[in-house]
Amino acid sequence: AKSSEGTSSFKAPTPDSPIRICWNENPLGMSPKAQAVARETVAQGNRYPFESTGILQKLIADDYGLSPDHVLLTAGATEGIRAAIEALAAPDIQLVCPALTFDSAEENAKVNGITKITKVPMLKDWGIDLPAMKKAVADYDGPSVVYFVNPNNPTGAICKADEVEAWIKSKPAKTIFLMDEAYAEFADDKNFRSCSPLLTAGADNIILLKTFSKLFAMAGMRVGWAVSTPEMIGKLREKTASNALNFPAVKAAIASWQDKEFIKLSQVSNKTSREILLQALHALKLEYVPSNTNFIFHKVAVPLAEYQKQMKAAGILVGRAFPPADDYCRVSLGTPEEMTYVAKTMLELRKKGLV
Ligand code: PLP
Known part of the structure; x- marks a missing residue:
């Protein structure tokens, strides 16, 4: 009616x-195509999804122009954040993040014994204060992991790509950038760009975190991915349960990825x-x-x-x-x-x- x-x-x-x-x-x-294939795949729920997982990993890697060992499939970006923090956790490491952002990195840092958590106050317009983030890293002697959600949650604001990229390219010592781009495909501000071309060009100080939950409407299926160097991806993999994704979700992700x-x-x-x-x-x-x-x-x-x-x-x-x-x-x-x-x-x- x-x-x-x-x-x-x-x-x-x-x-x-x-x-x-x-x-x-x-x-x-x-996506209707993802729904159909997920339904069909339930009937094959007795099988391990090895082959399809490999196909999804390769599809994603191809998109970045990288080999599949640069990509780790995760149970949502949530697992990627957790694996990254666990892989990087060390007694002297500092987590730097904006005061107002997705709280998962901070929560994981706390349970992994990271005591130095620097939350950088927001700008008046709720933007991320990049110079202050840089200063927090520069002022600290030990290693830093910078958790950067771009566009940010809960503010929805972007950080200008020129500025973010210049900072990453300056390669601050002992610093890893955890770039969470869960919402990137919804951004239409021309000052926004994904950091992914830096990864394609060989950057070794970035872990990019992505998800099928937002653009692809698959939040309940729990699929995400991380992109970094094969060495870093290997470290993250050690912090995940191997072969954790379910067959219908993987098949749905493949169908969604291709459903332009x-x-x-x-x-x-x-x-x-x-x-x-x-x-x-x-x-x-x-x-x-x-x-x-x-x-x-x-x-x-x-x-x-x-x-x-x-x-x-x-x-x-x-x-x-x-x-x-x-x-x-x-x-x-x-x-x-x-x-x-x-x-x-x-x-x-x-x-x-x-x-
Ligand atoms: N990162 C950000 C910035 C988010 O806002 C969310 C969820 O809202 C996630 C990661 C986690 O998403 P998921 O685990 O569903 O991929």
Whole structure:
């Protein structure tokens, strides 16, 4: 049945079936080709996925112009972050990261006995303070691992490629750059570039972390990858359970990687949703950080906990608190139909003074 929004698939949310825009998931669902092959592969669940895992690893490596020993498949980027931190952990190592970023590197550093964690305060516009990150590395005598999410989560902001690349190319002593580009394919700021060409050119101070969770809408399948030198990849591999990925997920990843139509749809849909939310933010005069991701970090005019409560009552789950940005909300981008509903709800809440 057609809903009032005029699309056949959109249904107004209910408390049991809310609009889930709190975890930076891709609302489209997996590529139909990936879904079909994952379903078929369940019937082969008795088999180890050795051959397909090799195919996926080679597909990815080919894309970077590198041999497969530069690539490690992981259970999401989460496992890649963990393996990298565990591989690099040493009593004297420093983790440098922006004060407001994905917290997985920091959490893993703590459980691996890394006591020197330098969190660099954000710029006023919630951008990453690159000179201060550089200083934190330069001021420390021991080895550093720099965790750099670009574009960043939860802010959605990019760091300019020219500046990031110049720092990496300057090869600061005893420093490894852990480059998390989970959201890179959603970036359209021309100052953003992936660091991957540096890896293709032979850089030995980068571990690039990637995921099938965002662009490819495969968060529940748990597939990611890391790219680095064969030596570094070998060290990361020692920190993972070998052969950990499941057969349907690997097959779905192969199909998704090759489904150019879905990739385009994923990017176009995200952009449309971003525009819809931006229009609402403009109408409500709420400040936001320009987004290069599948979420927008925007100010709220009432305490976040109150805003979350009101949105939840309207069937919409928005992001959690991200201190120190206490008056900001991170809203992931749902489908355009969902975001139209979200925008309408926000405007209604404003009339009641609740946003
Ligand atoms: N890195 C960043 C910056 C993220 O935001 C996320 C998840 O939201 C991840 C890594 C982990 O993603 P996954 O383990 O699903 O690949």
